[in-house]
Amino acid sequence: MRAFFKWLLGAAAGLIMLATQVGPQEATSRLSEWLTFLGFQGAPEWLVNQAADKWGFWIGLFIFSVLVSLSFIDWLLAWRSAHRRKGDQAISYLPEPDCDLSFAMWAMSDTSAWSKWYRAQALVTDSMPGERSYMDIVVGKVEEQALKGTLQIRGRPAESKDWEPIKREDWLSARLDIQPNTGLGSPWKVRIMPRGGIDRKLVSGLIKYDNRLLVNSAQFQSIWPRQDAEIDRARKQLLKEASRLGCDPAKIRLLNKT
Numbered sequence: 001m002r003a004f005f006k007w008l009l010g011a012a013a014g015l016i017m018l019a020t021q022v023g024p025q026e027a028t029s030r031l032s033e034w035l036t037f038l039g040f041q042g043a044p045e046w047l048v049n050q051a052a053d054k055w056g057f058w059i060g061l062f063i064f065s066v067l068v069s070l071s072f073i074d075w076l077l078a079w080r081s082a083h084r085r086k087g088d089q090a091i092s093y094l095p096e097p098d099c100d101l102s103f104a105m106w107a108m109s110d111t112s113a114w115s116k117w118y119r120a121q122a123l124v125t126d127s128m129p130g131e132r133s134y135m136d137i138v139v140g141k142v143e144e145q146a147l148k149g150t151l152q153i154r155g156r157p158a159e160s161k162d163w164e165p166i167k168r169e170d171w172l173s174a175r176l177d178i179q180p181n182t183g184l185g186s187p188w189k190v191r192i193m194p195r196g197g198i199d200r201k202l203v204s205g206l207i208k209y210d211n212r213l214l215v216n217s218a219q220f221q222s223i224w225p226r227q228d229a230e231i232d233r234a235r236k237q238l239l240k241e242a243s244r245l246g247c248d249p250a251k252i253r254l255l256n257k258t
Helices: 002-021 030-037 051-091 101-111 113-125 131-148 168-172 200-207 217-223 229-244 249-256
Strands: 098-100 153-157 174-180 188-194 209-216
Touching (some): 098 101, 098 217, 101 188, 101 217, 113 131, 113 229, 188 200, 188 209
Antiparallel strands (some): 098 209
């Protein structure tokens, strides 16, 4: 509708400009002659005056220029939006607006700037933990943010279709437990368990969630982005040190990728 309206105004402006330049050369204005030709009688005196052609041309040119400018701005905004979406897709590693926590943690452990920095550091010190121990470290990072309240985790009871936000203080008595997943999706499955020394009954309301926990992808990736200038600089410095120490070139090349 907006495009049609702009096209209509543009056509009208073009016709006005054309009407001021093409027509009978009389004492009256060409605009008034065209109006008479089209069946409109009794044109006002200011329109009959020949000066009306000059003003009509400039008014038509002004309208046409405004429409061209608006069309250019629309194109520029559309290009910028598409470019921004392309950039967002390039730095995003979670596929949906809301993502299963197990999948998010697995993707973060492999793709985020923090994970690459951690593995670069472990490469230099020859202290990379086993896969299970590494995922326990990832769990600890997620729990830390949940305790701070910077990461909102939601759960869903088995008998419900609604997702419930888990309160920040609930993480004082509950923790995340991660286990290998033999089913589809992420190779890891996370669930809620009571912390050591906490009665299971105290967290029964959290344990009832059907082993599916959800996070907002944008919030999660803002904490662990794919790219972070400061962390990426530190990683590259570590990789230079790894190269100097003669570490595995294949691992260095892998961790050099952004």
